[in-house]
Amino acid sequence: xxxxxxxxxxxxxxxxxxxxxxxxxxxxxxxxxxxxxxxxxxxxxxxxxxxxxxxxxxxxxxxxxxxxxxxxxxxxxxxxxxxxxxxxxxxxxxxxxxxxxxxxxxxxxxxxxxxxxxxxxxxxxx
Numbered sequence: 001x002x003x004x005x006x007x008x009x010x011x012x013x014x015x016x017x018x019x020x021x022x023x024x025x026x027x028x029x030x031x032x033x034x035x036x037x038x039x040x041x042x043x044x045x046x047x048x049x050x051x052x053x054x055x056x057x058x059x060x061x062x063x064x065x066x067x068x069x070x071x072x073x074x075x076x077x078x079x080x081x082x083x084x085x086x087x088x089x090x091x092x093x094x095x096x097x098x099x100x101x102x103x104x105x106x107x108x109x110x111x112x113x114x115x116x117x118x119x120x121x122x123x124x125x126x
Contacts (some may be wrong), residue, residue: 002026004098009120020083020120022098032103034081035051036070036100037110038094038122045097047108051081059106063091088124095119 008020022034035050049060049070053097058070067088081098099113107113 001040002032002100002102004100004115004117006096006098006120009122011123011125013125014088014090015075016124017084017086018088018116018122020085020096020098020122022083022117023070023082024079024081024098024100025079031102031104033104033106034072035099035101035110035113036081036083036096037081037099037113038096039119040091040094043094045110048096049083050106051105052086052106054104057106059108061108085122088122091124093122093124095121 003025004085005023006051018035025063031053033052037045038048039045049059049074051070067086069084097119098117100115101113105112
């Protein structure tokens, strides 16, 4: 079983920053590909960024490149993935979810992610 818990969401002004955290636990949780996705009201869930199990390979959506950075800490007993969000824009407002792909693929397709956290709300004000 895999558990994912997101935190760090909140209210930020446009141009500001937030750091989201995805804490993973469960068997071999440091071996998963972890992806961040977001869903704005009335819209489909969309890919934001992913990081491979080793942390050496990342992929980001064009809409967040240069502003968001994904990283992970696989230290013993601390399997955590971060999403540093800088220069936030109003269109970044959404519920952000982290997902885990136990097969270690590097897919931007949410259907490849079997486990999900409960989500954390990010709201960007003008």
